[in-house]
Amino acid sequence: xxxxxxxxxxxxxxxxxxxxxxxxxxxxxxxxxxxxxxxxxxxxxxxxxxxxxxxxxxxxxxxxxxxxxxxxxxxxxxxxxxxxxxxxxxxxxxxxxxxxxxxxxxxxxxxxxxxxxxxxxxxxxxxxxxxxxxxxxxxxxxxxxxxxxxxx
Amino acid sequence: xxxxxxxxxxxxxxxxxxxxxxxxxxxxxxxxxxxxxxxxxxxxxxxxxxxxxxxxxxxxxxxxxxxxxxxxxxxxxxxxxxxxxxxxxxxxxxxxxxxxxxxxxxxxxxxxxxxxxxxxxxxxxxxxxxxxxxxxxxxxxxxxxxxxxxxx
Numbered sequence: 001x002x003x004x005x006x007x008x009x010x011x012x013x014x015x016x017x018x019x020x021x022x023x024x025x026x027x028x029x030x031x032x033x034x035x036x037x038x039x040x041x042x043x044x045x046x047x048x049x050x051x052x053x054x055x056x057x058x059x060x061x062x063x064x065x066x067x068x069x070x071x072x073x074x075x076x077x078x079x080x081x082x083x084x085x086x087x088x089x090x091x092x093x094x095x096x097x098x099x100x101x102x103x104x105x106x107x108x109x110x111x112x113x114x115x116x117x118x119x120x121x122x123x124x125x126x127x128x129x130x131x132x133x134x135x136x137x138x139x140x141x142x143x144x145x146x147x148x149x150x151x152x
Numbered sequence: 153x154x155x156x157x158x159x160x161x162x163x164x165x166x167x168x169x170x171x172x173x174x175x176x177x178x179x180x181x182x183x184x185x186x187x188x189x190x191x192x193x194x195x196x197x198x199x200x201x202x203x204x205x206x207x208x209x210x211x212x213x214x215x216x217x218x219x220x221x222x223x224x225x226x227x228x229x230x231x232x233x234x235x236x237x238x239x240x241x242x243x244x245x246x247x248x249x250x251x252x253x254x255x256x257x258x259x260x261x262x263x264x265x266x267x268x269x270x271x272x273x274x275x276x277x278x279x280x281x282x283x284x285x286x287x288x289x290x291x292x293x294x295x296x297x298x299x300x301x302x303x304x
Contacts, residue, residue, distance in 0.1 A: 089240070
């Protein structure tokens with residue numbers, strides 16, 4: 001029994017150290033990368049909706065990338081000690097990320113919901129519906145930026 | 153007839169200018185973001201395989217993100233004029249990207265194939281198979297780095 005407990009403890013510690021292999025500056029860089037890549041894909045969808053030349057396949061690719069990144073579990077990149085520091089650039093994360101978990105959780109869930117819906121709408125190829133859903137998805141991004149991201 | 157032709161021409165010009173809305177420095181930043189986010193997810197899969205604590209759901213999330221980015225059409229970010237310049241950092245793209253299209257195309261197709269296969273293998277939850285596929289996927293990344301990325 002004691003042995004089993006010790007083995008479990010060792011497993012947890014190993015898992016912990018494996019997870020801790022991500023350095024704080026890398027964690028910041030990875031999350032900035034995720035947001036940066038989503039920004040490109042939001043822009044592509046916008047261009048397709050507004051440019052008068054809607055390309056269904058491109059919109060699906062863009063929506064799929066946003067959805068996969070949104071569902072990837074980026075929360076794990078908000079490690080303790082990453083409230084300050086430089087990844088690609090100085091982090092713009094506000095301290096509230098580590099304190100206002102309830103509000104953050106709601107905003108994150110809403111963002112995931114809208115990203116999943118965006119992928120569904122993209123598959124229909126309906127440009128007007130894609131435009132409407134892009135507005136909802138963009139609003140869910142903005143909600144987080146307003147409360148949890150330092151303005152430039 | 154003439155009016156229809158002119159309207160088509162205008163549509164093409166608008167679409168062209170919409171596409172040109174991506175500034176060179178943004179295109180470089182977006183592609184660096186894509187590779188940066190894939191690097192995190194490659195690392196997560198590696199940790200799951202080697203850490204003695206395989207989490208199928210996390211591996212699926214990571215593989216799905218890599219797959220979606222691989223299939224997103226990042227080639228569009230290698231715009232003319234982005235062989236030099238700074239996104240998050242100075243681009244490490246070699247000039248051969250814009251000249252050796254045949255070799256680049258083969259490497260890119262191989263990478264897409266391995267990324268799609270990684271997502272399939274991840275879904276099985278077979279840690280050993282995931283480890284083997286990670287090796288193949290990593291090799292397809294390295295093939296591009298060797299020929300088309302400037303070393304640090």
